[in-house]
Amino acid sequence: MTLINGFQINTSLIDQLTLELEEIVVVFDHQLRGEHDAINELCGRIEEYRGKMLRPTLVLLSGLVVPGGCLNNGHRVAAAVVEMIHMATLVHDDVLDEAEVRRRGRTINGLHGNEMAVMLGDYLISNAFHLCSTLGKPWVSLELGLITNTLCEGELIQLFNRNNTKLDQETYMTIVEKKTASLIGASCRLGSLLSGAEEMDAGRLGRFGMKAGVAFQITDDVLDLTGEQDVVGKSVGRDLDKGKLTLPMILGLRNATPETRESIIRMIGSRDLVGLRGLLKEVGGVQEALVMASNLVSEAKGELEYLPESPAKDMLCTLADGILDRKF
Amino acid sequence: MTLINGFQINTSLIDQLTLELEEIVVVFDHQLRGEHDAINELCGRIEEYRGKMLRPTLVLLSGLVVPGGCLNNGHRVAAAVVEMIHMATLVHDDVLDEAEVRRRGRTINGLHGNEMAVMLGDYLISNAFHLCSTLGKPWVSLELGLITNTLCEGELIQLFNRNNTKLDQETYMTIVEKKTASLIGASCRLGSLLSGAEEMDAGRLGRFGMKAGVAFQITDDVLDLTGEQDVVGKSVGRDLDKGKLTLPMILGLRNATPETRESIIRMIGSRDLVGLRGLLKEVGGVQEALVMASNLVSEAKGELEYLPESPAKDMLCTLADGILDRKF
Numbered sequence: 001m002t003l004i005n006g007f008q009i010n011t012s013l014i015d016q017l018t019l020e021l022e023e024i025v026v027v028f029d030h031q032l033r034g035e036h037d038a039i040n041e042l043c044g045r046i047e048e049y050r051g052k053m054l055r056p057t058l059v060l061l062s063g064l065v066v067p068g069g070c071l072n073n074g075h076r077v078a079a080a081v082v083e084m085i086h087m088a089t090l091v092h093d094d095v096l097d098e099a100e101v102r103r104r105g106r107t108i109n110g111l112h113g114n115e116m117a118v119m120l121g122d123y124l125i126s127n128a129f130h131l132c133s134t135l136g137k138p139w140v141s142l143e144l145g146l147i148t149n150t151l152c153e154g155e156l157i158q159l160f161n162r163n164n165t166k167l168d169q170e171t172y173m174t175i176v177e178k179k180t181a182s183l184i185g186a187s188c189r190l191g192s193l194l195s196g197a198e199e200m201d202a203g204r205l206g207r208f209g210m211k212a213g214v215a216f217q218i219t220d221d222v223l224d225l226t227g228e229q230d231v232v233g234k235s236v237g238r239d240l241d242k243g244k245l246t247l248p249m250i251l252g253l254r255n256a257t258p259e260t261r262e263s264i265i266r267m268i269g270s271r272d273l274v275g276l277r278g279l280l281k282e283v284g285g286v287q288e289a290l291v292m293a294s295n296l297v298s299e300a301k302g303e304l305e306y307l308p309e310s311p312a313k314d315m316l317c318t319l320a321d322g323i324l325d326r327k328f
Numbered sequence: 329m330t331l332i333n334g335f336q337i338n339t340s341l342i343d344q345l346t347l348e349l350e351e352i353v354v355v356f357d358h359q360l361r362g363e364h365d366a367i368n369e370l371c372g373r374i375e376e377y378r379g380k381m382l383r384p385t386l387v388l389l390s391g392l393v394v395p396g397g398c399l400n401n402g403h404r405v406a407a408a409v410v411e412m413i414h415m416a417t418l419v420h421d422d423v424l425d426e427a428e429v430r431r432r433g434r435t436i437n438g439l440h441g442n443e444m445a446v447m448l449g450d451y452l453i454s455n456a457f458h459l460c461s462t463l464g465k466p467w468v469s470l471e472l473g474l475i476t477n478t479l480c481e482g483e484l485i486q487l488f489n490r491n492n493t494k495l496d497q498e499t500y501m502t503i504v505e506k507k508t509a510s511l512i513g514a515s516c517r518l519g520s521l522l523s524g525a526e527e528m529d530a531g532r533l534g535r536f537g538m539k540a541g542v543a544f545q546i547t548d549d550v551l552d553l554t555g556e557q558d559v560v561g562k563s564v565g566r567d568l569d570k571g572k573l574t575l576p577m578i579l580g581l582r583n584a585t586p587e588t589r590e591s592i593i594r595m596i597g598s599r600d601l602v603g604l605r606g607l608l609k610e611v612g613g614v615q616e617a618l619v620m621a622s623n624l625v626s627e628a629k630g631e632l633e634y635l636p637e638s639p640a641k642d643m644l645c646t647l648a649d650g651i652l653d654r655k656f
Contacts (some may be wrong), residue, residue, distance in 0.1 A: 002396075034481065036481060036485060036489045039484050039485070042484065092447075092450060095423070095442065095443065114423060115423065116444060116484075118423050118489055119483045120484070120488060121483050122416075122420060122453065122476075122480050122483075123477070123480035123481070123484065125450065126453070126473065126477045126479070126480050129469070129476070130473025130477055133466060136466065138461060138464065138469070141460075141461040141466070141469055142458070142461040145454065145461045146457070146458055148457070149455055152450050152451035152454050153362065153367060153451070153546050155447045155450075156366070156367050156370065156447050156448070157364060157442075159447060163638075167426075
């Protein structure tokens with residue numbers, strides 16, 4: 001293991017990523033740390049929201065995968081920024097969804113009420129933009145500003161369509177591309193650009209992230225419908241509780257006979273998770289959604305075809321495949 | 329009335345400000361306008377939150393008041409940005425406070441529920457940062473990012489001190505400086521800097537805004553305690569409802585005999601607005617708070633002493649004096 005300019009080289013990719021992710025957590029925590037103990041303590045609770053650090057990992061791998069790609073401090077900062085934006089959405093999502101269990105811990109909401117969750121989410125968003133501004137690369141702020149606009153649009157369109165059992169696949173895709181895939185795509189795109197990638201390669205990485213992101217949301221929707229709370233580690237059936245129509249429901253409604261369609265709509269109305277599961281498996285909504293996720297993963301990997309072979313490329317493909325094997 | 333490069337000159341200051349504020353509303357609305365009708369419609373409702381456009385007015389006046397100060401497009405963009413940030417805080421404040429009446433209209437919350445208010449506030453924050461990034465002046469993003477961090481800190485510290493009848497004047501001042509005065513000070517400071525002000529003059533404008541901002545919050549607190557809902561145009565007694573100790577209460581508790589102090593604490597606990605009003609007037613909490621506001625306004629105007637005389641300077645002083653005459 002050799003450290004040059006603070007970056008580890010000549011070691012395996014996994015080791016490198018592990019070290020980099022640790023550094024990103026340091027940047028993340030340092031940004032939020034201030035003079036007020038109570039705020040510091042509250043921010044300490046955010047760690048409970050931290051999952052697999054998917055988005056920072058994608059920033060790093062996308063920085064490495066492009067020809068001549070090396071990691072620099074910009075990757076660390078951008079990775080901390082996208083993770084901070086993501087966590088802000090999780091914290092505000094708890095206000096939205098009144099979820100009581102997330103990542104096997106109590107939510108900020110559950111601990112401190114809606115108002116604290118709103119303010120903590122705002123604090124994260126604000127710090128994300130501030131941290132981004134410290135990069136001294138205005139184009140990053142501009143791109144991320146557009147992405148967070150898009151993300152909020154996705155959430156708003158989803159809210160407008162609550163309890164809309166006529167939601168079509170096209171609108172569902174718009175919602176998912178905006179609220180989930182946009183930030184994942186941006187993580188990949190920015191990671192590559194911070195390594196000096198050509199626009200063509202940045203576009204490939206961006207599309208890789210977008211497609212993988214949609215697949216990720218589809219499997220998330222399936223898990224929320226069919227998963228067991230103990231395994232998934234957060235509340236299941238939340239989409240149904242909140243009247244969010246997800247892809248398996250949309251496809252199931254489309255496939256079903258008029259009679260079964262009526263039953264599905266009735267079960268959505270009465271929030272009957274167990275009954276809905278059964279019917280959607282029967283009419284093939286779940287299976288068809290998973291096939292679509294699988295196709296998207298193939299398309300995502302196809303975007304990387306013209307990039308040189310490397311351990312980073314292998315790992316991006318492995319991560320994409322992993323979306324289909326998710327149990328949580 | 330003459331227009332040169334889109335800016336009106338050789339006309340009275342009021343006319344110039346009126347035209348500029350109209351332009352700022354255009355920038356504001358254009359930034360939020362997108363391809364989704366439902367989002368556009370929701371953003372149309374934000375106008376109900378628009379008040380006196382104090383912060384944009386301060387950006388403009390601060391741009392004019394410094395030696396050689398002229399307005400440029402940067403002022404319009406920055407003014408729209410600070411107004412958007414302010415409106416985001418109002419929208420999220422409705423989640424926080426469950427207020428039912430604001431500016432004589434129904435709140436976003438009342439219309440669409442907590443979740444819509446959270447997402448709309450996020451949409452405003454995101455668009456504010458994005459619009460700021462389009463300025464091409466990274467230092468503005470950096471300064472505003474710090475200010476919004478500070479603003480959130482103020483709101484969080486206030487939340488931590490809910491129902492704390494031992495809240496001291498120093499902590500109250502920290503909260504008010506952070507949550508209210510910081511953005512007002514930044515509006516003045518940025519306005520001057522966008523006109524190419526020297527750092528010394530920008531500092532004066534920033535301190536003018538900070539001091540006027542604290543005075544503004546104090547009179548706001550007094551109005552919430554002593555005002556009539558019909559005149560104030562929004563719910564009164566909201567601070568008490570939410571267990572927010574404000575300056576008249578803090579000063580009243582300090583001035584009171586032990587016996588009266590017990591009564592005040594009891595009335596705060598039972599949310600007895602009418603009883604509390606009476607006692608605080610008796611022990612002088614309200615009057616003393618207003619004297620402090622008056623002193624702050626004098627100090628604020630003192631900051632402008634070394635700036636050349638101009639209609640803009642006169643108007644800044646008039647606005648500061650107006651804080652003390654507020655009835656709404």
